Amino acid sequence: MEEAQGSKAPIQRFADVVSGYFVPAVITLAVLTFLVWYFVLDPGNFSRALVNFTAVLVIACPCALGLATPTSIMVGTGKGAENGILIKGAEHLENAHRLTAIVLDKTGTITKGEPAVTDIVSLNGQTETQLLHLAAVAEKNSEHPLAQAIVRHGQAQGVASGDAAEFAAIPGHGVRAQVDGKTVLVGTRKLMRENGVDFAVSLSRVEALEQQGKTVMLMAVDGKPAALIAVADTVKEHSAAAVAQLKKMGLEVWMITGDNERTARAIAREVGVDNILAEVLPEHKAEKVQELKQQGKVVGMVGDGINDAPALAIADVGFAIGTGTDVAMEAADITLIRGDLRGIVAAIQLSKATMRNIKQNLFWALIYNLLGIPIAAAGFLSPVLAGAAMAFSSVSVVTNALRLRRFRPQLS
Ligand SMILES: Nc1ncnc2c1ncn2[C@@H]1O[C@H](COP(=O)(O)OP(=O)(O)OP(=O)(O)O)[C@@H](O)[C@H]1O
Numbered sequence: 001m002e003e004a005q006g007s008k009a010p011i012q013r014f015a016d017v018v019s020g021y022f023v024p025a026v027i028t029l030a031v032l033t034f035l036v037w038y039f040v041l042d043p044g045n046f047s048r049a050l051v052n053f054t055a056v057l058v059i060a061c062p063c064a065l066g067l068a069t070p071t072s073i074m075v076g077t078g079k080g081a082e083n084g085i086l087i088k089g090a091e092h093l094e095n096a097h098r099l100t101a102i103v104l105d106k107t108g109t110i111t112k113g114e115p116a117v118t119d120i121v122s123l124n125g126q127t128e129t130q131l132l133h134l135a136a137v138a139e140k141n142s143e144h145p146l147a148q149a150i151v152r153h154g155q156a157q158g159v160a161s162g163d164a165a166e167f168a169a170i171p172g173h174g175v176r177a178q179v180d181g182k183t184v185l186v187g188t189r190k191l192m193r194e195n196g197v198d199f200a201v202s203l204s205r206v207e208a209l210e211q212q213g214k215t216v217m218l219m220a221v222d223g224k225p226a227a228l229i230a231v232a233d234t235v236k237e238h239s240a241a242a243v244a245q246l247k248k249m250g251l252e253v254w255m256i257t258g259d260n261e262r263t264a265r266a267i268a269r270e271v272g273v274d275n276i277l278a279e280v281l282p283e284h285k286a287e288k289v290q291e292l293k294q295q296g297k298v299v300g301m302v303g304d305g306i307n308d309a310p311a312l313a314i315a316d317v318g319f320a321i322g323t324g325t326d327v328a329m330e331a332a333d334i335t336l337i338r339g340d341l342r343g344i345v346a347a348i349q350l351s352k353a354t355m356r357n358i359k360q361n362l363f364w365a366l367i368y369n370l371l372g373i374p375i376a377a378a379g380f381l382s383p384v385l386a387g388a389a390m391a392f393s394s395v396s397v398v399t400n401a402l403r404l405r406r407f408r409p410q411l412s
């Protein structure tokens with residue numbers, strides 16, 4: 001947060017540029033005022049020319065301009081923190097209001113990320129218990145949430161004892177392990193195809209389960225189809241409301257997932273997401289975000305996992321779910337402390353409110369100078385009054401920035 005409050009927003013550069021032209025222009029104007037008074041309007045009256053010269057310099061002092069952006073940013077980031085939105089840099093607070101598309105990761109972002117085994121379908125005559133034992137032991141060394149679901153289910157049934165002799169995790173595909181002297185493969189259709197295991201006769205059953213939004217893992221034992229293991233994850237309470245509100249705000253909402261198309265579609269339908277990027281391998285998520293950016297969209301990416309980190313980093317604004325991994329939070333620009341996706345809506349609203357506030361501040365910072373300079377040059381403003389007006393301009397800016405403290409996210 002300190003980093004955010006100290007860093008410069010792009011709009012701050014506007015203030016810096018203005019100041020850059022302002023100072024020489026003001027000095028020129030002041031000198032002109034002096035010369036015109038001394039030689040033309042009141043020839044020879046040195047003190048009067050000097051007083052007007054001073055008044056112009058004082059009223060033109062751009063101190064409030066320097067305060068305009070940082071004060072709003074400070075109040076804005078503080079307001080974010082109060083609402084569970086941690087903003088890493090001022091530029092992210094500014095960029096959030098420009099977003100035109102939001103890409104949501106499925107597992108752990110839209111869903112709770114707590115999958116549970118719902119179905120075990122035997123394809124080789126072995127009992128469910130025997131199959132669960134093989135799967136649970138094979139998955140023991142995997143950190144994948146789907147693997148943990150299988151292991152948990154195995155432990156609950158008391159069939160998870162034993163260790164795999166050999167183990168290999170294939171990211172985005174599944175695992176291979178030696179269990180009780182058998183070669184066990186658990187994973188996607190692609191994994192089976194690559195290992196020459198043919199699941200063609202079971203495909204309709206796989207599809208029926210996927211239709212229900214379940215993720216189906218295939219299991220092969222010694223190169224033959226053995227089982228289908230279906231796992232279901234529940235959608236978070238406020239995901240649908242957040243998606244609806246983002247759409248209402250005019251944003252395009254996308255879902256990205258390593259999971260298969262049909263499961264992705266079922267979950268997307270449940271929460272109202274129209275655009276789906278499914279079967280995206282972990283290393284390709286960032287590329288997909290990049291493609292959307294190249295289409296001219298300003299993209300916000302929301303994720304929780306290690307495999308989301310590159311996509312979070314490449315997005316215009318990366319949002320990490322605070323209940324997710326540290327790697328994701330490290331890569332993101334904004335962390336939503338609560339898992340609730342409505343935090344994205346709140347962050348965008350806060351960004352808009354802050355930008356509006358900065359623009360008002362810039363108005364207050366400049367209006368005194370713009371009106372005051374001609375008055376001072378005409379000799380109607382004493383340096384003392386000019387100083388008071390200056391101070392008042394800074395007071396207006398700070399007071400206006402503090403109005404941002406009344407910000408409340410409007411969530412449906
Ligand atoms: N350890 C594993 N055991 C079984 N299957 C796996 C394992 N790891 C990956 N898979 C299979 O590969 C698919 C893609 O996995 P990946 O980790 O890329 O994404 P995901 O966890 O499904 O979802 P998301 O991308 O939304 O976080 C999974 O849906 C699953 O079918």
Ligand SMILES: [Cu+]
Binds near residue numbers: 060064
């Ligand atoms: Cu000033």
